[in-house]
Amino acid sequence: MASDMLSIGSSGLRAAQAALDVTSQNIANAATAGYVKRSVSLSELSSTGTGTSYGVVSQWGVRVTGITRDVDSFAQSEVRRTGSDAARADTLVTGLTSVSDAVDNSNVYASITAFQSALSKLTASPTDSSLRANVLAAAGNVAQSFNTASTSLASAQSGFQLAATDGVAQVNTLATSLAKLNQSIATETDPSSQATLLDQRDTMLQQLSQYGDVTTTIASNGTVNVQMGGASGPMLVTGSTASTMAMSQDATGAISYTLGGSALTLSGGSLAGTQQAMAASISAGSTLDGIANSLSSTVNSAQANGAALDGSAGTAMFSGSGAGGITLALTSGSGIAAAASGSAANSSDSTNLNALITSLGTANIAGQTNNLLYNLSSAVASNTTTQTTLDAIYSNAKTTLSSQSGVSMDDEAANLVRFQQAYQASAKVISVAQTLFNQLLQI
């Protein structure tokens, strides 16, 4: 009986000790990323039928059955899913903003307006050389702002390309690490070491979900299989093997992804955002090219219908094609064909100049640019609204996960007191057992 008390007391001591260890571990890792709160699971140690008489229950104290990771796998998968969406929206908004800024800050719209203004200023005195020089300078500014916009778009696009390349490399690194981790998880038997490995696994899955939408299947032994691009997408990690993801671009520069050789359609993660931003940037670029070509052909055909200052037929004002290629071809202000065709030299006739102003208005060059700017900026604005919503959802999911599986200092403080008391009580049990035994000896 007394020896039973001793062993029960010492098993209680061991259990309280283990619980205090886990509590200390929890406190120490309160701010560790990806750390899931641990707790000790205990069970009573008893047996029947082993005592002196049948039916008497023998009690042997308490046993530590394991260290539990208090994880809510639904909350974790919610964090991954909403995190993918938020990362896609974040990347897309950043990308669209740089596309919108590229066109907006190049002053294409203002320079077109200034060109029109310079043309109408010339109507006051079509032979004036300074007014002609003013038109020529304004035309040069238009060409340069188109060039600037095109260069800025190209640099935004090369940024997207780099981001996609880097993202794909990160996905491949994470996939390889996960495959290795799967191997370790499958062979690890020590519960506290396994808990650490599972923390690592979940952290990696969460990192992976920032790049693309992942679907995970967790086996009973803790290993994970990962699919990308929705439930019917190709496998990224199967047990201890990882497939390779790759990025390619077509002639226009549009990005597409493959995983293990098969086509991959991502709907979430920064890689999907980059892909969408690239598409928006390519479309903005081609619209801008269209506007530049329309400007150049409108002005050039009007020039061809008129006579330059020296009475000769007007020549093209712009050469080159597209926003990147448009250049000022006219070298002197006297080449502006303000007068009607066949006019004498130095004629202050402005018939053709007025026709040019009218045809610029009809071609609606400024209006087209305004529409492009509007479309780009409203894409940013509407996606920002989506981003704000998705960010709030992601933040909620993270808070939920962190409330359920994160460390609460107050809980741990209470646990410290509770397990300290349990330890003291078990020690008291041992001390009582000793007193009882001593009394027995004194008889």
Added chain:
Amino acid sequence: MTSIGTSAFYDSAIYNLNKLSESTGTLQQQISTGNRLTHSYDDPVAAAQMRTMQAADTLSTTTTANTNAANTTLTQTDSTLSQFTTILTNIQTLATQAANGTVNASDKAKIGVQISAYYQNLVSLANTKDAYGNSIFSGTASGPAYTVDASGNATYAGSGAANPVSLGGAMTVTPSVTGPEAFDFTMANGQSGDLLSSVKALSDGLQNGTLTATQMNATGGTFDQLNAALDQLTTTQTVVGTRLSWISTAQNVQTAATTQRSSTEADVGGTNLTTAAAQLSQQMTILSASQASFTKLAGLSLFTYLT
């Protein structure tokens, strides 16, 4: 039992405080710049409207400049025509003296010389140039409106009427009159002529004594010609006056449109200071309350009470 994780508490506090200070920052920027729109994507529709209105502003500066130039040229034309009238009236007086039977041949010749000097003045007035250095009576042609040959005869070297200048919207004005419009006349008897040739013929005739008082008084003679030329000048001045008042109307329209635009621009793209200041003060109150409650909550830990 759900407890709030320590890191969850800090994470959500950081998220909320960041959002609050971000929105106070935006409001502060709107107030200090006076512009509601920093980027096009702050409000795409308003930004597109602002661009259209700013383009209209740029074009309207040009229209204003062109209107002012047309105004200057027409005012100059008007005063030049007034000088023509004055000189022509003087020539009429001199011609009346010359037509008097008591004037002898040598005095007639002297009057002829005086008229010849007036003729030179008229020719240089007819070649008056505007601010851009173009002759105001030459139409679309460059160079002088009238060229003078060796014997002093002036010939119109200009072209047809100048092109109308836009005064904004559909309003246009022809900024000048051509020489023939101002100086060519048709007399009551259907004969036509021009002011400069008539004056030249008068001066030559008086100087070489070939012009008699009878010829001068005859139908289609000097006096008929001078009267018809004077009528033509007055008519032209009326036309110029009408154009000037049209320009003044156009300037009023422009000013009204500019005022209208700048008030719309302030509505669409400007910061409403009252609203923004009230919102800022509201946000600041919420922010400082959140900060105070964060400090209090963060200080609440069971560890503080365990000894």
